[in-house]
Amino acid sequence: MKLLDEIIEYNQQFIEAKKYEEFTTTKFPEKKAVVLSCMDTRLVELLPRAMNMKNGDIKIVKSAGALVSHPFGSIMRSILVAVYELNAEEVYVIGHHDCGMSKIDSQTLLDKAIERGIPEKRIEVLEYSGIDFKQWLKSFGSVEESVKDSVAVVRNHPLLPADVPVHGLVIDPGTGKLDVVDNGYHTN
Numbered sequence: 001m002k003l004l005d006e007i008i009e010y011n012q013q014f015i016e017a018k019k020y021e022e023f024t025t026t027k028f029p030e031k032k033a034v035v036l037s038c039m040d041t042r043l044v045e046l047l048p049r050a051m052n053m054k055n056g057d058i059k060i061v062k063s064a065g066a067l068v069s070h071p072f073g074s075i076m077r078s079i080l081v082a083v084y085e086l087n088a089e090e091v092y093v094i095g096h097h098d099c100g101m102s103k104i105d106s107q108t109l110l111d112k113a114i115e116r117g118i119p120e121k122r123i124e125v126l127e128y129s130g131i132d133f134k135q136w137l138k139s140f141g142s143v144e145e146s147v148k149d150s151v152a153v154v155r156n157h158p159l160l161p162a163d164v165p166v167h168g169l170v171i172d173p174g175t176g177k178l179d180v181v182d183n184g185y186h187t188n
C-alpha cells in the first residue's frame with residue numbers, strides 16, 4: 001500500500017475512535033512561546049518532549065537547519081504572526097548537532113537535480129538571471145554560530161517588539177540535551 005493510502009486508511013480509524021480528544025487545545029500557546037527548529041526526523045517528538053512541551057504549549061516553526069535565511073521571508077513572518085496574533089512572548093531558535101544543513105554542498109545538490117532530470121540549461125538560465133545558488137544553498141560550519149546568526153536576524157528585526165526575548169539553543173538529537181548558546185533574558 002502506498003503511503004498516502006496508508007495515511008488515509010489510518011486516519012479514518014483515528015477519527016472513528018475519537019483519538020483526537022486527547023489533543024484538544026486552542027491555537028494560542030499555553031506557554032506563550034514560539035520555537036524555530038530544524039525539520040530533522042529525530043526531533044519530531046524528541047524536541048517537544050525534551051522541553052516538556054505538549055500539544056497546545058508552543059508554536060513550532062521549522063526550516064532546514066533552523067535557519068532564518070531572509071528577514072522578510074516566510075519563517076520570519078511566521079514568528080511575527082506568533083508574536084502579534086497568537087500571544088507568543090518569547091522566541092526560541094533551536095539548532096541541533098549533526099544537522100544535514102551543515103553538510104549541504106550546493107554543487108552536489110545541483111548535480112543531483114540534473115541526475116533527476118532537471119535540465120542543466122535551466123540551472124544556467126537561473127544563474128544568469130541572478131539566482132545565487134551558492135548563497136541560497138549554503139551550509140554552515142558551526143551550529144552554535146548558525147544559531148547565533150538566526151537569533152540576531154530575529155532579535156534585530158525592525159518589526160519585533162523590544163520586550164520579546166530571543167534565545168538560542170542547540171539540542172543533541174541523540175539524547176535531547178539542550179545547551180543555551182544565547183540567553184535572550186540577558187540582552188533586554
Ligand SMILES: [Zn+2]
Nearest residue numbers: 038040099100
Ligand atoms: Zn537539521
